[in-house]
Amino acid sequence: MENGAARTAPAVIVAIDGPSGTGKSSTSKAVASQLGLSYLDTGAQYRAITWWMVNNGIDLTDPTAIADSAGKAEIVSGTDPANPTISVDGVDVAGPIRTQEVTSKVSAVSAVPEVRARITELQRSLAAEAEHGIVVEGRDIGTTVLPDADLKIFLTASPEARAARRSGELKGADVQATREALLKRDAADSSRKTSPLAKADDAVEVDTSDLTLQQVIECVVTLVGEKRAAK
């Protein structure tokens, strides 16, 4: 180190992927906050473009119609883990993108290659801009968006654990119906041709079924520390 310059932690790129309800958002946000990193929820971006298409009457059963309008909405993501934001054409859509309607339609939109190309470009530029590094969570971050990430995590959990977590969050929604909806979305996301939900070969798999959220956060923070120490 020259001139006694203080040693600062090297910037680090962390990719966290996995099926729905495995704890990606909760874990990523907490890890990013704890380590002073940026945070990007890529699912929110796919939900935002879906919300725009629903609002603009695009036929979501027609992949050509989806592809033709893939570039029309301006999607902006704020990457502060204490206040992640998402807007479409200047409108804050953090609430509207969580409706049942958007949740049930997002997989049809995210399967279209033109949509993925557009959103992937946004994700890569946000990751490149993050001064101290970033935690990016989604389905294809380790495999496609950031294949050179310093650390790749693939979170899993049993369908039962995930359904119980989600129905608790949805204030007592039927656990069985929630389980079916989660599995249906995972099946669609895993079977699409373009960058399906998948574990990267070099990802660390963490089964969160029997872990508390705090334990998962600690596990990821430890893994990031190890990667940083080796840089």
Ligand SMILES: Nc1ncnc2c1ncn2[C@@H]1O[C@H](COP(=O)(O)OP(=O)(O)OP(=O)(O)O)[C@@H](O)[C@H]1O
């Ligand atoms: N290890 C855990 N133990 C118990 N509850 C958890 C755990 N991890 C996350 N949760 C809870 O499970 C719910 C789903 O978590 P979260 O939204 O982080 O999952 P996700 O993988 O990002 O889901 P999605 O892909 O559908 O957005 C939240 O209510 C969260 O608080």
Ligand SMILES: Nc1ccn([C@@H]2O[C@H](COP(=O)(O)O)[C@@H](O)[C@H]2O)c(=O)n1
């Ligand atoms: N990298 C990603 C992230 C998300 N998707 C699609 O968005 C949907 C919503 O994701 P949530 O994390 O908010 O539940 C998800 O079901 C995928 O269809 C994606 O394709 N790639």
